[in-house]
Structures are given as C-alpha cells and as structure tokens.
Amino acid sequence: MSTYVSSAHAAKTDNLPEGLLPAIRNRWSIRSFSPELPTKAELRTLFEAARWSASSMNAQPWRFEIAFRPEPRFQQFLNALSAGNQAWAQHAPVLGMAYTLTDLPAYNMSNRHAMFDLGAALSSLFIQAADLSIFGHLMGGYDPELAQSLVEEERPHELGCFFVLGYPGMPEQLDEPFLTREWTPRQRLPLEELVKGL
Numbered sequence: 001m002s003t004y005v006s007s008a009h010a011a012k013t014d015n016l017p018e019g020l021l022p023a024i025r026n027r028w029s030i031r032s033f034s035p036e037l038p039t040k041a042e043l044r045t046l047f048e049a050a051r052w053s054a055s056s057m058n059a060q061p062w063r064f065e066i067a068f069r070p071e072p073r074f075q076q077f078l079n080a081l082s083a084g085n086q087a088w089a090q091h092a093p094v095l096g097m098a099y100t101l102t103d104l105p106a107y108n109m110s111n112r113h114a115m116f117d118l119g120a121a122l123s124s125l126f127i128q129a130a131d132l133s134i135f136g137h138l139m140g141g142y143d144p145e146l147a148q149s150l151v152e153e154e155r156p157h158e159l160g161c162f163f164v165l166g167y168p169g170m171p172e173q174l175d176e177p178f179l180t181r182e183w184t185p186r187q188r189l190p191l192e193e194l195v196k197g198l
C-alpha cells in the first residue's frame with residue numbers, strides 16, 4: 001500500500017477500540033481501486049469464506065454472480081447501479097451481484113431467513129477479504145428491475161446488493177464528494193445503544 005493509500009486506511013481504522021480481530025478492524029468500504037486484479041485463487045478463498053457461513057437449516061441460500069472489467073457483463077452490472085455508485089464502481093476490477101434463494105424445496109416452504117443468511121455470508125466474505133488486503137464495497141443503490149433482468153437463476157430469489165472487490169488504489173483518482181469520504185473517519189452508534197443488558 002502506498003503512503004497516500006495507507007493514510008486513508010489509517011483515517012478509517014484508527015478510531016476503533018482495541019481487541020478486535022485485525023481483519024475486522026481493517027475492513028472498510030473503499031471507493032478507490034487499484035487496477036490490479038485479485039487472483040482467481042484469492043477470489044475463491046473469499047467465496048469459500050461465504051460458503052462456510054452459518055445458515056438457517058443449512059440451506060446455504062446465498063448466490064453470487066461476478067464479472068471482471070472490461071467484460072461486457074461487468075458493463076451490464078454497472079448499468080444497473082445508481083449514478084452515484086457507477087461514478088466510482090466503474091474502476092473496480094470485480095463487480096458482483098448477491099442474491100438469496102427464498103424457497104426451501106425439501107420442506108415445501110419459503111425461507112424467511114434467506115436474506116439474513118446472505119448478509120452473514122457477505123460479512124464473512126468481506127472479513128476474509130480484509131485478511132488478504134482485498135477490499136470492497138456493498139451497494140444497495142441499483143435499479144431493481146434492471147438488476148433482476150441480469151440474474152441467471154431459475155429458483156425463487158430475492159436480490160440483496162451489488163458489490164465490488166479489489167485492491168485499494170489512490171484516493172486522489174476520485175471526484176468529490178467521494179474523495180472527502182475516502183478520508184472521513186467512520187462513525188458508529190454507541191455500544192450502549194446497540195446492546196441492552198451488557
């Protein structure tokens with residue numbers, strides 16, 4: 001990581017408390033990417049982390065579709081994003097879509113925990129990524145109809161979000177307001193507000 005990139009990283013990770021796993025401390029949602037492509041082996045490791053997440057009834061409902069820049073499919077995914085997300089996501093080397101299967105065919109019922117399980121899997125994926133110095137950004141800002149038209153899945157499903165993955169790049173390649181955001185310390189609600197009874 002260059003000094004400039006690592007200064008942005010420090011701004012995002014310095015104000016976290018002691019005791020956290022390094023990968024949890026280091027994960028944050030970057031918007032500036034290096035053109036360097038994570039290897040297929042690295043990407044497989046990230047999706048293995050998702051694969052080994054817990055899920056209700058071990059249904060493993062999470063599904064991912066990814067595309068590499070400059071593949072045509074990358075551009076199709078990009079077109080589905082909101083303009084604000086397109087502005088920086090276009091420079092990421094990997095762009096993906098995450099959705100979750102909502103049926104439980106073995107039980108002839110729907111899976112009301114499907115989106116919960118997808119979130120858990122994505123969390124594992126991004127923490128594993130941080131451990132490999134790969135970063136990313138989840139995006140819920142997209143055109144749902146356009147995104148749906150791109151899904152290659154026959155079973156009932158619900159779209160979660162798009163995501164980008166890559167190595168961090170120079171923040172100065174970003175335009176405002178994204179440049180400032182890349183240096184702004186992250187904020188969180190106090191633990192007391194989040195946890196009752198601790």
Ligand SMILES: Cc1cc2nc3c(=O)[nH]c(=O)nc-3n(C[C@H](O)[C@H](O)[C@H](O)COP(=O)(O)O)c2cc1C
Binds near residue numbers: 138
């Ligand atoms: C479901 C979901 C949807 C999100 N959608 C967007 C989005 O459309 N655009 C964006 O810039 N960030 C998006 N984010 C990123 C959040 O803004 C970010 O995670 C949050 O501000 C905390 O920052 P951190 O991830 O750097 O800790 C999304 C995050 C999640 C979990």
